[in-house]
Amino acid sequence: MVTAAFYLAAVVGLASAVVAVSHRNPVINVLSLVVTLFCVAVNYALLGAEFLAAAQILVYAGAILVLFLFVVMLLNAPEEQPAAEPRPFQRAAGLALVTVAALGGIVLITGLRGSLPAEGPQGTAQAIGRLLAGPYLFAFEFISLLLLTAMVGALMLVKRKH
Amino acid sequence: MWASLAVTASKLVVVAGSVLTSVAVMEWVERRGAAFIQDRLGPNRVGPLGLFQPIVDAVKLLFKEDITPSSVNKGLYYLAPAISVFVALVTFIVIPFGAGKDVQVFGVPLGGLIVAPDLGVGILYLLALSSLGVYGIVIAGWSSNNKYSLLGGLRSSAQLISYELSMTLAVLGVLLATGSLRLDDVVAYQATHLWNVIPQFIGFVVFTTAVFAETNRLPFDLAEAETELVAGYHVEYSSMKFAAFLMSEYINMTTASALIVTLFFGGWTFPGMQHFSGWWLLIASVGAFLVKLAFFLWLFVWVRWSLPRFRYDQLMRLGWKGLLPLATLNLVWVGAAMAMRWI
Amino acid sequence: MTVPTGHFVILAALLFAVGAAGVLLRRSGISILLGIELMLNAANLALVAFGRQHGQLDAQVFVFFVMAVAASEVAVGLALLVAIFRKNQSIDVDRLNVLRW
Numbered sequence: 001m002v003t004a005a006f007y008l009a010a011v012v013g014l015a016s017a018v019v020a021v022s023h024r025n026p027v028i029n030v031l032s033l034v035v036t037l038f039c040v041a042v043n044y045a046l047l048g049a050e051f052l053a054a055a056q057i058l059v060y061a062g063a064i065l066v067l068f069l070f071v072v073m074l075l076n077a078p079e080e081q082p083a084a085e086p087r088p089f090q091r092a093a094g095l096a097l098v099t100v101a102a103l104g105g106i107v108l109i110t111g112l113r114g115s116l117p118a119e120g121p122q123g124t125a126q127a128i129g130r131l132l133a134g135p136y137l138f139a140f141e142f143i144s145l146l147l148l149t150a151m152v153g154a155l156m157l158v159k160r161k162h
Numbered sequence: 163m164w165a166s167l168a169v170t171a172s173k174l175v176v177v178a179g180s181v182l183t184s185v186a187v188m189e190w191v192e193r194r195g196a197a198f199i200q201d202r203l204g205p206n207r208v209g210p211l212g213l214f215q216p217i218v219d220a221v222k223l224l225f226k227e228d229i230t231p232s233s234v235n236k237g238l239y240y241l242a243p244a245i246s247v248f249v250a251l252v253t254f255i256v257i258p259f260g261a262g263k264d265v266q267v268f269g270v271p272l273g274g275l276i277v278a279p280d281l282g283v284g285i286l287y288l289l290a291l292s293s294l295g296v297y298g299i300v301i302a303g304w305s306s307n308n309k310y311s312l313l314g315g316l317r318s319s320a321q322l323i324s325y326e327l328s329m330t331l332a333v334l335g336v337l338l339a340t341g342s343l344r345l346d347d348v349v350a351y352q353a354t355h356l357w358n359v360i361p362q363f364i365g366f367v368v369f370t371t372a373v374f375a376e377t378n379r380l381p382f383d384l385a386e387a388e389t390e391l392v393a394g395y396h397v398e399y400s401s402m403k404f405a406a407f408l409m410s411e412y413i414n415m416t417t418a419s420a421l422i423v424t425l426f427f428g429g430w431t432f433p434g435m436q437h438f439s440g441w442w443l444l445i446a447s448v449g450a451f452l453v454k455l456a457f458f459l460w461l462f463v464w465v466r467w468s469l470p471r472f473r474y475d476q477l478m479r480l481g482w483k484g485l486l487p488l489a490t491l492n493l494v495w496v497g498a499a500m501a502m503r504w505i
Numbered sequence: 506m507t508v509p510t511g512h513f514v515i516l517a518a519l520l521f522a523v524g525a526a527g528v529l530l531r532r533s534g535i536s537i538l539l540g541i542e543l544m545l546n547a548a549n550l551a552l553v554a555f556g557r558q559h560g561q562l563d564a565q566v567f568v569f570f571v572m573a574v575a576a577s578e579v580a581v582g583l584a585l586l587v588a589i590f591r592k593n594q595s596i597d598v599d600r601l602n603v604l605r606w
Contacts, residue, residue, distance in 0.1 A: 002508065003508055006508045006512070006513075010512070010516045013516070013520065014516070014519055014520065014523070017520055017523045017524070017543055018523055020523075020527070020539055020543065021523055021524065021526060021527025021530075021531065021536060021539065021540055021543065022527075026533060026535045026536065027238075027304055029535065029536055029539055030535075030539065031238070031297075031301070033539050033542065033543065034297070036520070036543065036546070037542075037546060040520075040546050040549070040550055043513065043516070043550055043553075044550075044553055046508075047513070047553050047554060047556075047557045048557060049553050049557075049565050049568075050282055050283050051283060051286070051565070052553065052565050052568055052569065053283075054283040054286040054287055054290045055286070055290075055569065055572060056572070057290035057291070057293070057294070058286065058289055058290040058293055059572050059576060060542075060546075060572070060575075061290075061293070061294055062289075062290060062293025062294060062296075062326070063293070063323065063326075063576070064542070064575065064576055064579050066293075066296055066297075066300070066319055066322075066323055067323070067579060067580070067583060068535065068538070068539065068579070068583065069297075069300055069319065070300075070316065070319050070320065070323075071535070071583045071586060071587060072535055073300070073303075073304060073312065073315065073316055073319075074316065074587070075586070075587070075590045075596060093529050094525070094526040094529040094530045095526075097522060097525045097526060097529065098522040098523070098525070098526050100522075101518045101519065101521055101522030101525070102518065102519065102522060104518055121560060121561070121562050122282075123562055123565045124282050124283075125282065125283060125286065125343050127562055128562065128565055128566060128569065131562055131563065131566045132566060132569070136566050136570075139570060143570055143573045143574070146573065146574065146577055147573060147576065147577050149577070150576075150577030150578075150580045150581050151577075151580065153580075153581050153584070154580040154581050154583070154584035155584075157581070157584035157585055157587070157588050158584045158587050158588060
């Protein structure tokens with residue numbers, strides 16, 4: 001059951017990730033990334049991180065990608081045209097990176113053959129909350145500062161000068 | 163294993179069935195209620211008091227010609243109504259709609275009238291999935307390839323993001339008082355304390371206003387705004403696909419009302435509850451829940467036919483400069499009151 | 506749980522590679538940001554898997570922080586894109602050449 005869920009989520013997530021970065025239509029890009037993020041959320045749930053799974057959908061799918069979609073529609077961005085000049089460097093670098101990552105994955109799997117422990121600490125909201133308000137309190141407060149800074153920065157960037 | 167699975171499945175069927183029935187009932191209530199408020203008769207030809215009108219409407223919508231405009235993005239155009247209905251339907255499973263902890267069916271404990279009692283993230287699940295509802299509207303607006311649809315979709319995405327913040331902050335006040343994300347615990351807390359609406363009245367006002375915006379109902383139906391955008395995001399939809407959007411709006415209304423009842427009005431609890439037990443408690447609690455639910459559903463209809471629509475900048479100003487500070491104030495108040503042990 | 510840790514890690518590596526390829530190969534600013542999001546998610550998935558392996562919750566707290574950072578990154582990134590679009594009428598990053606001479 002868990003195994004089937006994992007492989008289903010993995011295959012669907014990877015396929016839609018490929019669509020998300022390769023399709024020419026920006027709206028399709030964003031929507032397939034939603035599917036990928038949903039599959040990642042399923043994986044979190046399988047790993048016992050139920051709070052993260054909910055937060056992933058709430059933050060990523062519910063807020064961040066809606067913002068993306070909003071900007072795509074606001075700019076009414078046209079479909080990407082083929083490059084005017086060929087760019088062999090980027091293409092080579094991209095393919096090399098994919099290969100390296102795939103090879104790295106294979107190396108890792110040979111090193112990490114053990115199964116995950118069936119019982120682990122459950123990432124419930126209480127457990128995460130205790131960590132956030134305890135040992136990670138400073139980082140937690142700092143993140144709110146970061147968000148505030150980002151908000152002010154974004155406002156300044158898009159503000160029209162009169 | 164199989165017995166508990168069967169219990170969960172039957173709870174699911176009951177919930178889905180009642181929620182879908184509420185669509186038909188609410189359609190009748192809305193049309194008769196509008197007529198009552200506007201001093202007209204309303205639909206009164208089909209059945210007693212026009213009660214069978216929803217059936218007739220459904221048949222009409224089913225048999226209407228299903229037009230797909232040639233310029234739409236086909237896949238997404240078909241996907242959008244499906245997303246809307248799906249998201250509306252799956253959110254109800256974390257809402258407890260009756261007592262029943264001590265009731266057994268054929269020896270299997272019922273575990274309370276809630277489809278997913280073991281979901282620890284409870285309300286977070288509901289918020290997460292309902293935040294996906296915006297995709298149905300945005301995709302419909304974009305894939306229709308129509309400027310009115312696109313404007314409706316854009317407006318609604320901005321509106322939903324803005325009001326989701328205040329809504330979540332208002333919910334946070336309740337969660338702070340309860341100390342749990344499960345709606346079961348929220349109800350249990352209110353059974354022994356005051357209903358949350360009294361200590362957290364600001365939170366209740368903010369939450370109710372925000373869910374009106376979240377369900378795209380008047381006075382916040384800027385996404386549809388039939389007088390300026392024709393019909394907003396669903397201009398190009400006809401027949402059953404149009405009906406799907408209508409259904410999701412009414413299902414969302416039911417979920418929103420159930421959420422208001424659960425968070426602020428004690429859920430299925432009622433005064434004098436301790437005199438009941440077993441099946442009687444179950445029946446009485448479901449009845450209490452339905453009465454409260456009906457009141458808030460009527461409130462939705464009442465407001466819709468009483469208030470004019472906001473202008474777009476007024477809507478944004480209300481959301482960001484009115485509700486958000488109020489919701490924060492409520493959160494500070496709840497925190498302070500808890501620290502002083504007042505609630 | 507019968508899924509080996511390695512399979513989660515492989516999935517994360519592949520997602521990361523796809524995201525990185527998107528960042529390198531695409532020229533639309535939106536797609537580049539999407540690729541970055543994908544890479545962040547891949548890293549998050551690996552973190553949670555390793556955290557499970559070692560029976561610790563700290564990894565999940567880190568993922569939570571990464572989400573917050575990703576949210577602010579997207580807010581600023583999209584604001585930049587809107588500003589660029591206003592100036593250039595395009596979000597093609599190849600056409601961002603005003604500082605080249």
